[in-house]
Amino acid sequence: MTCLPAHTNKKLGLVIDLDTCVGCQACVTACKEWNTGGHMAPLTDIDPYGGHVDGVWFNRVHSYEHITEMGGRTVNFPRSCLHCETPACVTVCPTGASYKRASDGIVLIDEDKCIGCKLCSWACPYGAREFDTDVGVMKKCTLCVDRIYNDNLAEEDRVPACVAACPTSARHFGDLGDPLSAVSQLVAERGGVDLMPELGYRPTNKYLPPRAHTQRAASVPATALEPVRAEGGFLGWVDRMLSN
């Protein structure tokens, strides 16, 4: 059913720290690697070695320059499904392929029911859904539903692939419906925010803004580089000969 559940027992989601993300793309490749064999497999690549590479990714990392009166900084920004509480991508679905789970709030697609009308991708303001032209159905992040409940994995591995891969611990996974969970407390402590709150989709995932600029850091100017003077003598001759 594409009607939304009135209540979800849990609100599983991600908390992404824009302060520590270094834009290494490890989460992107880990996501692709896991999910191309997972619940929504395959994550088709079109012309992967050609001049017009295209394909389905659930997670993409943008880079922005954020300029304020305090100065400018580079912010790496991972973008994936936010598993919203009121996801219009689900309610617009005409076939019942899109659904939000009452048990944990994860938004999923039943690939066997999807007719590939693409309306859900129009309804998502965040660009979380990508159409697989090869299979003819829409695909999206599953929050690694085939990892987080997977008894075959060691307990510490039962997190989304992107979270497991992050080398700077910029990605956190947990129940955002439980105010006592580690992720909820992190959001409260760091002032986590919703993306595009004005559209009213009520995203579950939260983003931690970069920490404020600090004046405490020591100023360590590097010594200025000196121009290299042309060497004389034998070495100078070798340098000139080799430079030609």
Add this chain to the structure above:
Amino acid sequence: MHPAFSVVFFTTATGAGYGLLALLGLLGGFQVIPPDFWLGLIGLGLALGLIAAGLLSSTGHLGRPERAWRAFSQWRSSWLSREGVSSVITFIPAGLFGIGWVLFGRMDGWIAVTGFLAAVGAVITVCTTGMIYASLKPIAQWHSRYTLPGYLIFSAMTGSVLLNALLQGFALGSKLLVAAAVLVTGLGWGWKLATWRHNDHLEMPATANSATGLAGGTVRTLEWPHTEENYLLKEMGFRIARKHRVRLRQITQLLAFGLPVLLLIAAFALPWPFAAVLSALAAVAQFAGMLVERWLFFAVAKHTVMLYYGR
């Protein structure tokens, strides 16, 4: 937004088809037009043909058209599903109306009732089509109070211009109908101009700041996650028509509104068969113009996901 031709043709053809069906159902039900065999066959054939061709065309947009039947299931939440359901249900009274008119040569009693029901179904279906677009919050040009009335007005406009051409073709036309077609076309023209004026002042419903959660200052795109165009850029980042927006608006105004008004005024003044030829030309020009209008409707619509790409 990428203007898929299958969807552009679908909304234009079904708009005209449902407009014509509603008018035939109403005028037939009130017995304003005679239950002539050929008029019924060609008139209802044209209306239902346009609707069927549009619906078939829309399945060309699907990745898995063989599963299209599943789209009738989620009418509780989805305007697209409601559109599918109401379009199919409307075929029932429309078909019965056609049987009564064409086979029995009658338009009274229960046949009139089916005509009215077909008109109601047609209006509801056009409303559901409009709401598919009007309900999409990420696209300000669609999520606007101009969208739903626009779909209804353009359906009435193309339907009445078609009806006028049809009746003129059977030498059953009236000055009143020509005048009505001119008036509705004028209304459509005014509505489109007002919509464009409204859209020209629209901003995205969100900002690069709120999209990234970075408060204050400016957020400038430094690097995209990918070097080639992906699905999002192809589907939501279509920009060709924005470049030619002024020229395409002129073409729309000429073909969909200006030329039909001139041709219909000439048809008003001239006797049959000149009036019939001019009425047919007006309908053809308007249909072509509405295809351009609908293409623009898609192509100039901006989606919030482009905030992430700085476009």
